[in-house]
Amino acid sequence: MKAWTIRKPGGREELQMKEKEMPAVREGEIRIKVKAAGINRTDTLTRQNTNLKAPYPILGVEVSGIVVDNHSNSPHLSEGTRVAGLVNHGGYAEFVSMPADRAIVIPDNLSFEEAAAIPEVFLTAYQTLYWLGELKDKETVLIHAAGSGVGTAAIQLARQLSNATVIATAGQSEKLDRAKSLGASAVVNYKKDSFDQVVQDQTEGRGVDVILDFVGASYWDMNLASCALDARWVLIGTLGGAKIDSLSIGQLMMKRLSLKGTVLTPRSDDYKARLTHEFSKRALPLFNEGKLKPVIHSVIPFKNLPEAHRQMEENENIGKIILSIEEESV
C-alpha cells in the first residue's frame, strides 16, 4: 500500500510517499481502508522531531474510512461500516489499524472528509471543555484561537451541549466572523482590543467560568483577570510562550481557580476509548441533526501532502485541513 513517511527528520521536503506493508490487525482492533485523514500540528512536529526512535513511522493520527477487517467483538463494526477515529500513527496511508473501542461510527449525513475532521479537534475540545473545564449549563467560556480546529469545535460544543455564553478571540476578521456564525456571542480581535475588558463588560464584572487557553504566557495576566470565582483555566497550547514571569498564589486561592495543563496525543488507549465513547454518546446525535458541523478549511489530494503541511505550518486555516485518499489520487 502507499503511505507517507519521511526520509529523515526535517522540513516538508523530507516527506516521501513509499510502498509499505499492510498494517497488522490485532485482537480488539479493526483495519480500515482509509478515505480521508486529518492534518494535525502533532504531524508537522513529529516530522521535524529528531529524537524519534527508528524506524520512522507513517505520519497521521486521525482518519475516516471503511472497515475491512474486524478483529474485535463489536457487532457494530462489521465490514463495510463507515468509521472515523484517532490512530496512534499511520493515518496517512491507504490502510490503517486502530483499537475498535476508539472507532466513531460516521453519521449518515457526513462525508468521509467531514468525518475525518471530527476526531482530534472535537475530542480535544470535548475533553478540554468537559473533562477538564467541567463546563456546566449556561456558564460562560472564553475561547482563544477561535479560528483553530479545536477553537471552532469548542465554540459549537459549548453552545450546543451546554447553552454556554461564548466569548472568542482571534486575530483576523474572517476568523471572528466564523466564530460568530458558530455561536460566539462576543468576539475580540486581540490585535485591536484587550479581551479582559470585553470579558468584564460582557459578564458585568463577574468573569468567565472556563478558559480554553492555547496561548499561555502573553495572555497570562489578562486570563487571570478574566477568571470568575471557581473558574477552570485549561492550558492546551503555548502559542504565546511558555514562561510566566510571576504568579500570585494568593489570587489562585482567593478566586479558587483550577489551572490545568493537558495534552491529548500521549494519553493512554483506555483514556481515548473512554473519551470517544462519551463523546459519541453525547455529541454524535447532534451531528446527525446538523447542529454540530465539522469545519473544513481545505480538502487536499493524497499526493499533495506537502501542500497540506504548508497550510498548517503557515496557520492559514480556519478549521481543518483534510487529506483525501481516493483511488485515482494515490
Added chain:
Amino acid sequence: MKAWTIRKPGGREELQMKEKEMPAVREGEIRIKVKAAGINRTDTLTRQNTNLKAPYPILGVEVSGIVVDNHSNSPHLSEGTRVAGLVNHGGYAEFVSMPADRAIVIPDNLSFEEAAAIPEVFLTAYQTLYWLGELKDKETVLIHAAGSGVGTAAIQLARQLSNATVIATAGQSEKLDRAKSLGASAVVNYKKDSFDQVVQDQTEGRGVDVILDFVGASYWDMNLASCALDARWVLIGTLGGAKIDSLSIGQLMMKRLSLKGTVLTPRSDDYKARLTHEFSKRALPLFNEGKLKPVIHSVIPFKNLPEAHRQMEENENIGKIILSIEEESV
C-alpha cells in the same frame, strides 16, 4: 449569654468577653448550647482585620454542643442531640445558631472537645483530598505542614479512606513522629532534607499523585518536581510566601497537572452542607470504629481565650486547640 468579641481590630489584648443577646434561630436552623469551640487561623485573622464591616461579630467558626431549638424539618436533630459543625461566626459563645444541614451528629464515643476538633480541619482535609485532589485508592499523596490540624486530619483520611501512601513534611521531630503514628509511610524534616529527593526515592521516580500545599512559594520548584503525571496540586496556604517568580507552562502541560487554589471559609452555605453530608456518610463511621481520631493539642477554658489565640499564633500546636465552655468556666 457570654460571648467573645473584640474592642477593636488588633492583637490578643483587644479580645473582650461580653454579655450578648441570644442568637436568633431562623427557619432551617438549629440553636445549640455550645460545649466546645475550635480555634482556627481564620479567627486570629478576623481579630486583626481592620476592613470588617461594623458591628464586629462574635468570633469562632466551629463548635460542638447540644441542640436546644430545632427550627428545621430534620427529625435527627431533636432537642438534646449532640452535634458539631461549622458556623458562619459566633462560635465563641454560650449559644449559637447554624443551618441544620451543616450539623454533624457526634459519634457516641467522642467527647464534646473531640467533636469540636473535627469540622474545620477534617472537612478542609476531605474537601482538599477528595473534591479538589480527586484522591483515588492506593495513590500517593504529599502532605506538607503535617503537624497542623488539617495535616493531621489529611494523613488519617488518606490512609483510612483510600489506603493511600502518605509522605509528610514538617519542621519538628515531634510533628514527624505524630505523622508516622497517624499513618505516614515516610516523613521529611524540611529543615534537614529536600523532600523532592525523598519523593523520588519513595516513588521510584514516579512522583506523587496529590499534593496538599500549605506552603506556596518557598516549596514551588520542589513541589513541581514531585508531581507525577496527571497529579493534582492543591494550594491551601501560603506559609512560605505567595509570589512565584517563574512558572513553566510547558511542564504543567506535559505533566498534565491540575493546580487548584482553594479556601473553605468563604464557600457558600450550600457547598458546606453538601461537603458536611458527604463527609458524614463516608468518614463518621470510622470515628465510631476508632480508626479516625481528632488530634487535640490543648483544651483551654472559655475564660482563657487569649491563651488559645497565643498558642495558635505561635504555631505551638500539633492538632487542634479547643476552647471548653463548661458552666463553671464562663
